[in-house]
Amino acid sequence: MINEKDVMLQVQAGRLDKLAVLYESNKVKLFNYFRKKGNSRAQSEDLVQETFMKILAYRSSFNGSSTFSSWMYGIARNTAADLYRKNKGNVIHEDIDDHEVVSEHCATEQAVSSQQQNIFDESLASISAEHREIIILSRFQQLNYHEISSLLDCNLNTLKSKMRNAISKLHEKYNKLSGEVR
Known part of the structure; x- marks a missing residue:
């Protein structure tokens, strides 16, 4: 490496x-x-x-x-x-x-079926741009919270709060689109 x-x-x-x-x-x-x-x-x-x-x-x-x-x-x-x-x-x-999306060997993406992946992609696209970016940087690009907070020019605790909200919104959209109620 x-x-x-x-x-x-x-x-x-x-x-x-x-x-x-x-x-x-x-x-x-x-x-x-x-x-x-x-x-x-x-x-x-x-x-x-x-x-x-x-x-x-x-x-x-x-x-x-x-x-x-x-x-x-x-x-x-x-x-x-x-x-x-x-x-x-x-x-x-x-x-x-x-x-079209080239594999980065992300275990979570490989484990999800095509239908679930489509629902996930649609859910991700439907949340706010700010929430989507935080999730993409953290989960897909694997930047740590310190790097993301520096990149987005916000303090670490604010980022953690935004991350919780982003994940919550993503789960909410995913569950709504997949027909699951939690």
Whole structure:
């Protein structure tokens, strides 16, 4: 396993060829992040490319005090927000098909049937953008709470409260769509 922080520091020092290492190890994660946020396949591919162009352009701003992943997702989040503003909210959304989201070997996703996965995806898409992002960053991109609170610029206890609310809303939507009452 590569140490992404060290590789990024090499990129900063002028070893631009090392950016390919970071791209290869993160392109699937970023693609899935953008897809789970509701972007089309083409938009997600473009957003991955744009994110890495910005990583290259702003490489001097990486200070190594946080993980490369949290810094990268900050850029990815801003890149998606830029697209949204540019299109004034007219972003094309597609349903997420199981075959389009590239597997990250997430055990919970592999264990869920196709129908349950569709219900989950629909439930995730129906909660607020803030709640959806917190769940995506935590559960799918596997950032820790400290990284997420830094990325979202909120304190840790506020994030924990938002996470509880997000999971509660997701469960509520999932149960409603699946016909379960709890």
